[in-house]
Amino acid sequence: MVSVIFPAAGQGKRMKAGINKVFLDLAGTPMLERTLRTFSSVSAVDELIVVTGAEEVKRLSAILAETPGLKPCRVVAGGSERQYSVRNGLDAVSAQNDIVLVHDAARPLVTPRTIEAVIAAARVHGAAVAAVPEKNTIKAVSQEGIVRSTPPRSSLWAVQTPQGFRRDLLLEANQKAEADGFLGTDDASLVERLGWPVHVVMSEYSNIKVTTPEDLLIAEAFLRQAQS
Numbered sequence: 107m108v109s110v111i112f113p114a115a116g117q118g119k120r121m122k123a124g125i126n127k128v129f130l131d132l133a134g135t136p137m138l139e140r141t142l143r144t145f146s147s148v149s150a151v152d153e154l155i156v157v158t159g160a161e162e163v164k165r166l167s168a169i170l171a172e173t174p175g176l177k178p179c180r181v182v183a184g185g186s187e188r189q190y191s192v193r194n195g196l197d198a199v200s201a202q203n204d205i206v207l208v209h210d211a212a213r214p215l216v217t218p219r220t221i222e223a224v225i226a227a228a229r230v231h232g233a234a235v236a237a238v239p240e241k242n243t244i245k246a247v248s249q250e251g252i253v254r255s256t257p258p259r260s261s262l263w264a265v266q267t268p269q270g271f272r273r274d275l276l277l278e279a280n281q282k283a284e285a286d287g288f289l290g291t292d293d294a295s296l297v298e299r300l301g302w303p304v305h306v307v308m309s310e311y312s313n314i315k316v317t318t319p320e321d322l323l324i325a326e327a328f329l330r331q332a333q334s
C-alpha cells in the first residue's frame with residue numbers, strides 16, 4: 107500500500123507572489139490541486155498526505171474534502187524546513203502502508219507514468235528517485251568563485267520528485283539526519299547517508315519545480331502543449 111507525502115508548507119519566497127505558491131492558479135487550476143489530481147489518477151496510490159503551514163491546515167482540509175476525484179487525503183502542519191515537513195508527514199502515514207513517496211506540491215506537471223515507475227522501483231529496490239540526464243555542464247565552484255572541478259556530464263542526473271522509499275528506510279534515514287543535525291535538500295540524500303543504494307528512474311524534462319515567476323510561464327506552455 108502506498109502513501110504520498112506532499113511538502114507544501116513553504117513560503118514561496120522566490121515566487122514573490124505574496125502567498126504560498128502552491129495555491130497559485132496554473133491554467134485555471136491551483137498548482138496543489140493539479141498535483142493531487144494526477145496522483146489520485148494512479149491506481150496504486152492509496153493515501154495522500156498534504157503538509158502545509160499550521161495556520162492553513164483547517165482551511166485546506168475543508169477545501170480538499172470538497173474537491174472531487176481525490177484519493178483519501180489528510181492535511182498536517184509542516185515545519186520550518188522541508189525535511190521537518192516530510193518528518194511530520196511521515197508521522198501521519200497509515201500503519202499498513204509500506205511504501206512512501208515524497209513529491210513536492212510545486213511539481214504539478216508530473217505524469218502518471220513517472221509516478222508508477224517510481225512506485226515500482228521503490229518496491230524492488232527500497233529507494234528510487236525520478237530524474238533526468240543533466241543537459242548542462244556542471245562545475246563545482248569554491249566560495250571565492252573559482253572552478254574546482256568539472257564532473258563528467260555523463261555521470262550527472264538532475265534529480266526531481268517523486269522519490270519513493272520503503273517506509274521503514276525513509277523513517278530511519280530521516281531520524282538519523284535529525285539526530286546528526288544534517289539537513290538535506292532532498293529525501294534521497296538522507297537515505298544515501300545510510301549507505302543504501304538509491305536507484306534513478308527516468309522521468310520527463312517537463313517535470314519542473316515551479317520556483318520563480320518565469321517557471322509559471324514555462325509550466326503553462328507545457329500544459330498548453332499537452333492539451334493540443
Ligand code: CTP
Nearest residue numbers: 113114115116117118119120186187188191212
Ligand atoms: N516546503 C515545505 N516545508 C518547508 C519548506 C518547503 O513543505 N519548510 C515545500 C514547498 O511548499 C514546496 C517544496 O517543499 O512544495 C519545495 O520547496 P521550494 O520549492 O523551496 O518551495 P518554497 O520553500 O515554498 O519556496 P522558497 O524557497 O522560494 O521560499
Ligand code: MG
Nearest residue numbers: 116117118188
Ligand atoms: Mg524553499
